[in-house]
């Protein structure tokens with residue numbers, strides 16, 4: 001007996017349950033690839049695969065529908081595997097066990113893989129429906145979206161024909177997405193000499209903790225504190241007033257997170273310690289005046305510590321402090337097409353002493369406008385270079401510039417209103433989607449992204465709202481029916 005039997009639309013849930021049986025972690029998609037190819041064979045549908053592992057299955061136009069524009073339906077076949085501590089699950093072999101709870105489908109002990117299994121299930125249900133009269137439909141299943149987007153990165157520009165694409169990988173019913181940000185990392189490295197410090201200096205450890213942090217894309221506009229910037233501000237002020245030696249600076253962690261904590265060890269003459277403590281206390285109040293309303297857990301503390309190792313040379317100390325003061329952080333530009341959308345931003349993510357007389361400084365830039373992403377990266381690079389740092393950039397990934405006048409957006413929004421009696425929200429996100437890669441590769445491609453409501457994606461709490469799957473399905477079919485003539 002099927003666990004999801006009785007749910008509507010039945011073909012979608014049947015395929016979804018089948019997909020739950022198939023292990024498909026990123027970079028281990030062989031079984032789901034075989035399943036998709038077998039599906040095409042069983043349904044007499046043309047299918048092809050490329051050398052990266054992406055698959056395309058084609059439903060030819062129904063008789064009398066050959067003048068309708070081809071539509072590409074796209075999902076990704078891999079999923080993130082997370083499980084509860086102690087839950088026995090072999091990701092190479094065991095099926096995911098879905099069950100129904102309070103209007104949602106979730107999985108026992110593991111991620112559910114509704115991201116993006118529900119997209120796959122809808123594609124298969126449409127491909128299998130012989131009664132559904134449509135123009136040509138190309139179903140694209142990419143590999144490895146979750147751990148590097150290498151599938152869409154390596155797509156060749158002639159793998160599919162359609163230039164209208166529906167990305168079935170978003171997680172908020174009622175929202176149509178029409179843009180995303182590209183990203184690039186800019187990493188600087190400063191070399192320093194060690195310096196013998198005077199014997200009578202004493203150590204102080206400064207800690208900046210309790211900040212919110214947050215995602216460097218989705219939350220960059222919220223004005224949260226950046227622990228690295230705050231620490232740089234403290235050191236710059238101390239450095240101007242007292243003679244300090246810098247022994248270490250450690251702030252931030254992940255490149256895509258706003259830094260929440262930073263720690264520095266300084267040496268100073270004993271006679272200055274009390275003044276420094278008072279001064280830091282004052283600065284603490286100043287910063288709380290500035291951001292205390294959103295950062296009410298912020299703590300800046302000072303305590304005695306034993307000094308070990310050597311301080312960095314004074315010239316590099318000044319360069320580092322100047323670099324971090326000068327380096328931008330936060331929103332650099334807002335979109336004029338989409339109200340409230342951050343167009344370009346930069347995150348000063350981390351500073352680490354790497355142990356071989358080197359200091360590593362990591363930052364990430366994002367923009368929905370490719371040229372602005374590069375310009376932001378150059379701006380940060382220039383700042384690093386002024387301080388004498390060497391600089392490297394990651395390859396990065398491209399953005400998708402919103403087009404509020406897009407034809408497929410108009411078709412989708414009209415379908416939504418007709419079906420549900422209200423307008424959908426139209427949004428772009430300041431984070432990456434595979435659509436950015438399609439946008440770069442297929443000039444002029446017209447795209448939207450929509451999906452049912454999924455919560456807790458990438459965690460064992462992942463769940464999908466049953467009612468929104470029916471809405472997603474109805475919308476998807478209605479958009480296909482209303483595809484314009486080519």
Ligand SMILES: [Zn+2]
Pocket residue numbers: 076115116145169
């Ligand atoms: Zn996804």
